[in-house]
Amino acid sequence: MNKIGVLTSGGDAPGMNAAIRSVVRVALHHGLNVVGIRRGYAGLIDGDFYQMNRSSVSDIIQRGGTILLSARCEEFKTPEGRQKALHNMQQEGIEALVVIGGDGSLTGAQKIDKELGIPVIGIPGTIDNDLAGTEITIGCDTAMNTVIDAINKIRDTATSHERTFVIETMGRRCGFLTVMTALAGGADAILIPEMNYDLDDICNKLIKRQEMGRLHNIVLVAEGVGEDFKTNRNLDESPAFFISRLISDKTGQETRVIILGHLQRGGSPTVRDRVLASRMGAKAVELLLAGESNIMIGIEGRELVYHKISEVLSTKKEIDMGLYELGTILS
Ligand SMILES: Nc1ncnc2c1ncn2[C@@H]1O[C@H](COP(=O)(O)OP(=O)(O)O)[C@@H](O)[C@H]1O
Numbered sequence: 014m015n016k017i018g019v020l021t022s023g024g025d026a027p028g029m030n031a032a033i034r035s036v037v038r039v040a041l042h043h044g045l046n047v048v049g050i051r052r053g054y055a056g057l058i059d060g061d062f063y064q065m066n067r068s069s070v071s072d073i074i075q076r077g078g079t080i081l082l083s084a085r086c087e088e089f090k091t092p093e094g095r096q097k098a099l100h101n102m103q104q105e106g107i108e109a110l111v112v113i114g115g116d117g118s119l120t121g122a123q124k125i126d127k128e129l130g131i132p133v134i135g136i137p138g139t140i141d142n143d144l145a146g147t148e149i150t151i152g153c154d155t156a157m158n159t160v161i162d163a164i165n166k167i168r169d170t171a172t173s174h175e176r177t178f179v180i181e182t183m184g185r186r187c188g189f190l191t192v193m194t195a196l197a198g199g200a201d202a203i204l205i206p207e208m209n210y211d212l213d214d215i216c217n218k219l220i221k222r223q224e225m226g227r228l229h230n231i232v233l234v235a236e237g238v239g240e241d242f243k244t245n246r247n248l249d250e251s252p253a254f255f256i257s258r259l260i261s262d263k264t265g266q267e268t269r270v271i272i273l274g275h276l277q278r279g280g281s282p283t284v285r286d287r288v289l290a291s292r293m294g295a296k297a298v299e300l301l302l303a304g305e306s307n308i309m310i311g312i313e314g315r316e317l318v319y320h321k322i323s324e325v326l327s328t329k330k331e332i333d334m335g336l337y338e339l340g341t342i343l344s
């Protein structure tokens with residue numbers, strides 16, 4: 014093997030740059046050429062490539078986002094789009110790929126191996142932590158710290174004004190970010206898609222607290238909740254608004270909504286994300302050199318592990334309900 018490509022795809026995540034840096038420098042260390050592919054699968058289809066060297070990845074370990082840019086690319090979901098990508102890779106002499114991204118990107122990566130015959134290793138990069146086969150994905154730790162920072166600040170004003178804040182966190186259909194930050198941030202109620210909840214119960218709990226003299230509350234809501242009350246709300250609005258209105262109507266408390274949104278995706282990666290990304294980047298190159306393909310690297314405890322991408326994608330990542338319960342008991 015002489016030349017490999019690297020790309021970032023789907024939602025960006027802090028630590029992706031540290032992973033790119035590691036892939037590039039470890040590949041160069043092993044005498045490989047590295048091609049950077051811009052804008053994920055869109056760049057494969059457009060042939061948006063450039064040769065990378067050591068200095069291409071200088072001064073990026075501390076930066077959020079991705080220097081390779083990222084995209085969501087519908088055309089790559091079609092066989093025609095993927096054939097264009099194959100043609101460009103052949104022209105450029107790219108013999109193998111490292112794909113850094115989430116579940117969607119790994120679905121695409123699987124097709125690169127199976128359909129296009131190009132070896133590919135996946136590195137889990139998404140703030141959602143919604144991938145099986147790894148305890149945590151690159152970017153999630155930074156995002157959790159960003160959420161905690163926001164909760165701390167909101168708590169200051171919530172206590173001063175004796176208000177209830179409904180804070181909406183990201184995570185698509187996964188409540189990991191919400192459960193962890195609810196526990197660490199001392200949230201008074203938690204709503205995640207994986208768990209049944211009763212809005213009446215939540216309101217009753219807030220009323221009880223009110224009777225005991227507690228007039229401020231932090232309610233954490235994952236963006237993915239709401240299948241069950243869809244009929245009662247405007248589908249264009251975030252679930253936090255509906256829940257906030259309901260709490261205000263039922264408890265009489267003054268409520269405010271804050272949707273943390275894309276600020277959860279940015280920022281300088283934490284130590285944990287930088288180390289994880291650096292280790293996974295190096296492992297990806299080593300596994301390609303060892304002849305592996307169609308696998309995703311993960312971490313279990315202190316050890317890096319790897320699993321077939323098909324297994325990762327067919328397994329649902331379970332939320333640790335013990336942490337959810339603990340968050341509820343402690344609130
Ligand atoms: N079924 C699929 N076949 C081929 N490519 C896919 C498929 N699903 C997703 N992808 C590619 O992966 C990209 C990123 O997926 P997306 O779900 O948006 O983000 P993430 O990888 O962060 O979960 C998509 O825009 C598309 O190019």
Ligand SMILES: O=P(O)(O)OC[C@H]1O[C@](O)(COP(=O)(O)O)[C@@H](O)[C@@H]1O
Pocket residue numbers: 023024025115116117138139140141183184185236278
């Ligand atoms: O960036 P967009 O396209 O607005 O998408 C928002 C979605 O991306 C995420 O931030 C990250 O998800 P992915 O890593 O799967 O792309 C989700 O939490 C959120 O639902």
Ligand SMILES: [Mg+2]
Pocket residue numbers: 023115116117139141
């Ligand atoms: Mg995803």
